[in-house]
Amino acid sequence: MKWSLRSSIPACAAIFFAGSASAGDIASMRSIGFSSDGQTFAYEEYGVQDGSGFPYANIYVLDLSKDTFLPGTPFRVRLENEGASVAKARWQVRNDADVMIETHEFVNHPAEILAYNPITDVDGDAHRIRYRSVSALPAIGEPNTLVLEESPEPPDTACEGIVERTASFRLRFTERDGKPVSQVVHDDEHVPASRRCVTSYRLGGIMSGTTPRGAKVEVAMVLVLSAGFEGPDGRWIAVPIKTISPDLQ
Numbered sequence: 001m002k003w004s005l006r007s008s009i010p011a012c013a014a015i016f017f018a019g020s021a022s023a024g025d026i027a028s029m030r031s032i033g034f035s036s037d038g039q040t041f042a043y044e045e046y047g048v049q050d051g052s053g054f055p056y057a058n059i060y061v062l063d064l065s066k067d068t069f070l071p072g073t074p075f076r077v078r079l080e081n082e083g084a085s086v087a088k089a090r091w092q093v094r095n096d097a098d099v100m101i102e103t104h105e106f107v108n109h110p111a112e113i114l115a116y117n118p119i120t121d122v123d124g125d126a127h128r129i130r131y132r133s134v135s136a137l138p139a140i141g142e143p144n145t146l147v148l149e150e151s152p153e154p155p156d157t158a159c160e161g162i163v164e165r166t167a168s169f170r171l172r173f174t175e176r177d178g179k180p181v182s183q184v185v186h187d188d189e190h191v192p193a194s195r196r197c198v199t200s201y202r203l204g205g206i207m208s209g210t211t212p213r214g215a216k217v218e219v220a221m222v223l224v225l226s227a228g229f230e231g232p233d234g235r236w237i238a239v240p241i242k243t244i245s246p247d248l249q
Contacts, residue, residue: 024231025050026119029221032059033106034209038217038244039064041209042097042106045236046090051229055079057089059097061104064217064240067186073100111207111219119202119223119234126202130175133208133216133242142178146171146220146241148203151188159197162227166191169201171220171239185241186220195235197227204236211244218242 025047032042041064046057056078061070077093079085094101101107115131117124127148134140149172152165159166168188173181191198202223209217220239225232 024228024233026223026232026234027236029204029236031111031113031207032101033111034109034217035104035106036109036212038209038211038215040070040104040106041111041207041217041219041238041240042101042104043111043207043221043236043238044090044093046086046093048086049078050231050233052080055084055086055089057086057093059093059101060238061097061100062219062238062240064219064243067240070100073097109209111209114206114208114218116205117203119204126200129203129206129220131206133218143175144173144177145175146173146185146203146206148201148222150201153191155197156191156193158193159227163197163199166195166198167200169222171203171222171241173241186239195224195226196233198224199227199232200225202234206241207238215244216242217244 027045027047029043029045032044034041040061042059042061044057044059048055059075061073063070075093075097077089079089112135114133115129117129130143130145132139132141132143148169150167150169153168155163155166168191170187171185173183173185175181203220204223205221207219207221218241220241222237222239223234224237225234
């Protein structure tokens with residue numbers, strides 16, 4: 001089945017507007033959804049490439065239990081011709097990923113945005129989000145606090161002369177259900193080459209999904225900021241912070 005650009009219009013309410021491309025290239029991001037069993041999560045990022053001006057769109061499909069991409073992913077499109085639009089890049093990458101999206105029924109299980117920390121928020125804390133896991137009023141449950149901690153790393157040979165240092169990160173809960181904890185849910189073993197010459201990170205939001213039996217899964221969206229042609233470039237990675245075992249699906 002071919003995907004129509006018109007089908008993206010109702011999804012605009014779910015778009016994360018991460019910034020403009022007037023300086024560095026900060027990709028916009030939106031979720032596509034979770035699989036029905038809560039084991040897989042898909043999202044899209046898109047924008048105009050810093051320097052070249054080429055529009056691009058990428059779709060990532062993550063196995064949450066393994067914290068790895070599904071085989072054959074990510075799907076990437078970059079249109080290297082004058083006059084090409086971001087809309088066309090998004091249309092093309094969506095068609096490339098259509099079979100996988102249909103197979104896992106991501107669109108039928110949209111993610112819920114539990115917390116959102118855009119780069120445009122002047123007062124927002126780039127490394128901390130405090131949120132509840134249930135959207136309801138009156139409030140249900142007690143807050144969780146997730147923090148992102150950066151660790152400076154020496155640049156590899158590809159980044160020497162471009163940045164003075166790169167950085168890895170870890171995610172740690174300091175509060176769960178209103179109680180103090182120190183629970184690490186992600187810790188980089190190394191800085192992947194795919195992050196290019198990364199200099200810093202921003203904790204951008206929390207996405208949630210629900211399995212048929214009511215179990216909750218959560219994913220943290222982290223904005224990776226790296227050296228760009230005209231300024232810092234930003235790309236999104238999804239990090240599972242609450243997964244479920246198969247018997248709770």
